[in-house]
Amino acid sequence: MDLEKKEKPEVPEPQEPQAEKEIIIEEENIDVVVESEPRSETVIDLTEDSAHTGQTPANSAGKRDIDGEWAKALQMNYDPDVAAPLSPPPVPGKTATPPPYRPQPQFNPAPQPAPPADSNLQPASPADPAPQTAPLTPAGVRQPQEGKPKTYLGWAIAVLLCCAFIPGLVAILYAGKVNPRYYAGDINGAQRASELAQYWIIAAIVLGVIKAALYYPLMIAFM
Amino acid sequence: MRIPPVLKYTLIIMTAIIFIAVYFLIDPSTSRFMPKCYFRLLTGWECPGCGTQRALHALLHGNLRQAWSHNPLLLILLPYFGLAAWSNLGSSPLRRRIHAYLNSTPFILLLILLLLAWTLIRNLA
Numbered sequence: 008m009d010l011e012k013k014e015k016p017e018v019p020e021p022q023e024p025q026a027e028k029e030i031i032i033e034e035e036n037i038d039v040v041v042e043s044e045p046r047s048e049t050v051i052d053l054t055e056d057s058a059h060t061g062q063t064p065a066n067s068a069g070k071r072d073i074d075g076e077w078a079k080a081l082q083m084n085y086d087p088d089v090a091a092p093l094s095p096p097p098v099p100g101k102t103a104t105p106p107p108y109r110p111q112p113q114f115n116p117a118p119q120p121a122p123p124a125d126s127n128l129q130p131a132s133p134a135d136p137a138p139q140t141a142p143l144t145p146a147g148v149r150q151p152q153e154g155k156p157k158t159y160l161g162w163a164i165a166v167l168l169c170c171a172f173i174p175g176l177v178a179i180l181y182a183g184k185v186n187p188r189y190y191a192g193d194i195n196g197a198q199r200a201s202e203l204a205q206y207w208i209i210a211a212i213v214l215g216v217i218k219a220a221l222y223y224p225l226m227i228a229f230m
Numbered sequence: 231m232r233i234p235p236v237l238k239y240t241l242i243i244m245t246a247i248i249f250i251a252v253y254f255l256i257d258p259s260t261s262r263f264m265p266k267c268y269f270r271l272l273t274g275w276e277c278p279g280c281g282t283q284r285a286l287h288a289l290l291h292g293n294l295r296q297a298w299s300h301n302p303l304l305l306i307l308l309p310y311f312g313l314a315a316w317s318n319l320g321s322s323p324l325r326r327r328i329h330a331y332l333n334s335t336p337f338i339l340l341l342i343l344l345l346l347a348w349t350l351i352r353n354l355a
Contacts (some may be wrong), residue, residue, distance in 0.1 A: 046349040158333040160333055160337075167345065173278035176342075179342055180342070182333060185333075186338075187333045
């Protein structure tokens with residue numbers, strides 16, 4: 008419905024130069040009209056895609072939160088701490104100044120091939136990329152990649168209690184460094200601290216598994 | 231790398247059921263098949279996690295007092311683990327707020343102090 012509405016106001020814009028050409032040569036009218044149509048389509052597609060990108064958070068309130076939650080659960084990085092009002096300003100700034108931690112979800116390439124693909128089917132071409140891009144790029148999935156890194160505190164404590172004492176303590180210390188570094192502006196440092204906490208947790212789990220595996224031969228040897 | 235959610239949650243639930251069954255059926259204080267703490271074997275000191283297996287066994291049998299005597303830290307941190315897991319499962323505002331609170335710096339410092347104090351107390355006292 009929105010697509011048809013947006014086509015109509017944009018059609019007269021390319022027609023204004025046509026009117027000037029009509030006065031000069033009448034026969035080229037048909038050619039000009041034919042040439043103007045794909046131009047208008049490309050303009051329409053771009054505006055509609057940008058409109059979709061702008062509308063996704065608003066439309067996603069009801070349905071797409073579920074997908075976002077699943078995507079979060081799958082990717083294992085969810086940063087609910089970065090609220091919705093905080094997310095729009097850091098996106099352009101962080102993409103420009105620091106190197107992004109992870110390759111960002113490719114937001115533009117999906118809509119860009121759409122306009123040359125279907126020149127005749129106007130409603131089909133914008134309608135296709137919308138459901139493809141929308142579940143992949145809700146606000147909840149993009150936020151953790153540019154937002155605050157995870158602290159892995161719960162894992163660190165669980166690992167400290169169950170697997171290994173000292174690596175778990177190191178992991179908790181690194182988890183405590185994430186937030187101060189992030190709020191001090193050191194985003195890469197916070198990211199590094201989060202990664203180090205993760206690595207120490209993995210090391211503790213591996214150590215616990217090795218300990219449990221070594222226990223039985225030792226028990227049999229010293230029995 | 232993306233694991234399908236059905237497989238992921240079935241794996242989690244199956245491992246949880248196996249762990250619960252093992253710790254319900256086997257008493258770690260009497261059986262020789264449960265692994266002991268190597269920190270305690272090497273140094274003679276008790277790490278903050280010593281007694282967690284016995285406390286889990288007692289907790290699964292409903293003996294809260296016995297679990298507390300084995301390792302009070304597990305009982306103290308159980309609500310924390312539950313809240314942390316619950317806050318990670320969704321993105322509603324309440325979960326976001328709880329997640330932010332549980333990962334804030336003062337809370338982490340408090341946990342580190344609690345753990346260090348608990349190790350000192352249980353080894354010195």
